[in-house]
Amino acid sequence: MSGERERPRPDEPAADRPDEADEQDEAYSEDEEAAVAARLEDLGYI
Amino acid sequence: MAAPRVCVIGLDGTPASYLRRRIADGFLPNLAELARGGTLMSARAPLPPISSVSWASASTGVNPGRHGVFGFVERKPESWDLTFTNVFTIAEPQVWARAAEAGMRSVVVNIPGTYPAQPNGSGVLISGFVSPTLERSVQPPSLIPFLQERDYLIDVDLGLGHRDLEAFCEQLFAHHAARTRVLVDLLDGEACDLFYVAFTGTDRLHHFLWEQMERGEEPWAARFHDYYAAVDASVGEILSRLPDDCRLILLSDHGFCRLDQEVFVNRWLERDGWIALEEPAKSIASVIPSRTRAYCMDPGRLYLNLAGREPGGIVSPAEYESVRDELRRWAEALPFVQRVATREEAFSGPHADRAPDLVLVSKNGWDLKGAVRTADLQGKGRLTGMHTQDDAFVLVRGAHPDGEADVQDVAATALDGLGLDASGLDGRVLGT
Numbered sequence: 251m252s253g254e255r256e257r258p259r260p261d262e263p264a265a266d267r268p269d270e271a272d273e274q275d276e277a278y279s280e281d282e283e284a285a286v287a288a289r290l291e292d293l294g295y296i
Numbered sequence: 297m298a299a300p301r302v303c304v305i306g307l308d309g310t311p312a313s314y315l316r317r318r319i320a321d322g323f324l325p326n327l328a329e330l331a332r333g334g335t336l337m338s339a340r341a342p343l344p345p346i347s348s349v350s351w352a353s354a355s356t357g358v359n360p361g362r363h364g365v366f367g368f369v370e371r372k373p374e375s376w377d378l379t380f381t382n383v384f385t386i387a388e389p390q391v392w393a394r395a396a397e398a399g400m401r402s403v404v405v406n407i408p409g410t411y412p413a414q415p416n417g418s419g420v421l422i423s424g425f426v427s428p429t430l431e432r433s434v435q436p437p438s439l440i441p442f443l444q445e446r447d448y449l450i451d452v453d454l455g456l457g458h459r460d461l462e463a464f465c466e467q468l469f470a471h472h473a474a475r476t477r478v479l480v481d482l483l484d485g486e487a488c489d490l491f492y493v494a495f496t497g498t499d500r501l502h503h504f505l506w507e508q509m510e511r512g513e514e515p516w517a518a519r520f521h522d523y524y525a526a527v528d529a530s531v532g533e534i535l536s537r538l539p540d541d542c543r544l545i546l547l548s549d550h551g552f553c554r555l556d557q558e559v560f561v562n563r564w565l566e567r568d569g570w571i572a573l574e575e576p577a578k579s580i581a582s583v584i585p586s587r588t589r590a591y592c593m594d595p596g597r598l599y600l601n602l603a604g605r606e607p608g609g610i611v612s613p614a615e616y617e618s619v620r621d622e623l624r625r626w627a628e629a630l631p632f633v634q635r636v637a638t639r640e641e642a643f644s645g646p647h648a649d650r651a652p653d654l655v656l657v658s659k660n661g662w663d664l665k666g667a668v669r670t671a672d673l674q675g676k677g678r679l680t681g682m683h684t685q686d687d688a689f690v691l692v693r694g695a696h697p698d699g700e701a702d703v704q705d706v707a708a709t710a711l712d713g714l715g716l717d718a719s720g721l722d723g724r725v726l727g728t
Contacts, residue, residue, distance in 0.1 A: 277383070285428035287380075290368055294679050
């Protein structure tokens with residue numbers, strides 16, 4: 251996530267926030283994605 | 297220290313029927329006391345009944361067509377690659393965000409779908425599943441040492457459940473004790489208006505030990521019930537710190553039942569000519585779009601391969617209704633399907649256009665999967681429990697609302713308890 255832009259207001263829905271698509275992409279790093287996938291697979295979700 | 301005006305305690309996946317049975321048998325004294333003073337309501341989860349979707353409803357008060365979360369994974373726009381839903385997917389403000397806007401302070405712990413942790417006004421937020429690192433799960437980050445000192449774990453090692461049930465259980469109990477320590481110390485040390493927390497070890501327990509519990513297979517059945525005794529004691533510890541006029545809401549986000557067979561829906565679609573996959577298939581990204589009319593995402597979300605929406609989609613928009621009707625009839629004839637809901641029946645709101653075209657609701661025992669790694673139509677591994685849409689519960693201390701609850705009622709009831717406006721939500725306020 252960019253550290254430069256203003257923080258979203260807490261009541262601001264994510265979909266209305268600027269750069270939402272970027273945030274979606276950056277929510278998990280590549281390493282984190284692998285860990286997330288492993289945990290979801292352990293519970294049979296993927 | 298200002299005590300909370302509203303306290304929400306989630307027991308992930310705890311069925312109303314299990315609680316009623318154990319209470320009737322003389323166990324779970326703290327939950328029994330609450331159930332004597334208020335109605336332990338059966339509750340219904342949104343579709344599909346998995347934690348990312350259901351907790352988004354329980355924390356926003358709206359259906360998935362409004363909050364925008366339909367699963368743990370989604371197809372990336374204009375791609376067959378998968379992406380994972382997260383806090384930015386949730387398109388409606390959660391209860392604690394509304395409270396912060398009104399100048400109130402919240403402590404939020406372990407709610408699924410809240411990773412990466414976002415600043416929670418002046419309050420605290422510790423993310424829940426799926427949170428791969430503690431460092432990005434805590435707001436403010438200055439709380440990280442506090443959690444480390446208490447051996448806090450966001451989740452148990454789920455792989456242990458597949459490899460070593462004894463070690464899994466041992467970690468599950470230790471993890472629960474650490475979570476309770478953290479919750480109690482936060483209640484003692486952090487002034488707040490809203491305390492909104494979840495115990496998710498219950499869901500893990502059910503996934504790996506439900507059938508053993510039902511069969512009375514030892515030592516697992518005893519472990520199962522002992523775990524609930526620990527959960528009950530933790531609820532008691534929290535209760536003892538709440539003022540009598542605090543609105544206390546307990547809930548589960550979905551129900552649970554025995555898993556008899558895991559059903560790999562994409563392989564059923566393949567058998568009947570709806571989908572073609574490149575082998576060895578690893579995910580839905582292995583789809584061959586030119587030979588695919590429909591596909592499944594976990595757990596039972598069916599999508600048409602629609603031209604203009606899916607890359608290489610072959611179902612034209614003009615054919616949408618007729619092909620979806622054909623797919624629905626196909627699905628209704630499957631031996632494991634209880635019912636099929638269309639997008640319009642299950643969802644409403646600005647994000648309903650991203651919802652699955654159809655949602656399958658399975659018969660109990662048949663756990664629907666979107667996975668394609670196996671070529672089998674169905675099978676069974678180490679998981680012995682599965683989610684249900686019904687048989688969740690909601691209990692509001694001292695309240696006796698009519699009818700069945702919906703998980704989304706929790707957010708409305710919490711907002712009302714804070715003196716905030718709950719109108720305009722899909723959930724109703726569960727009052728006296």
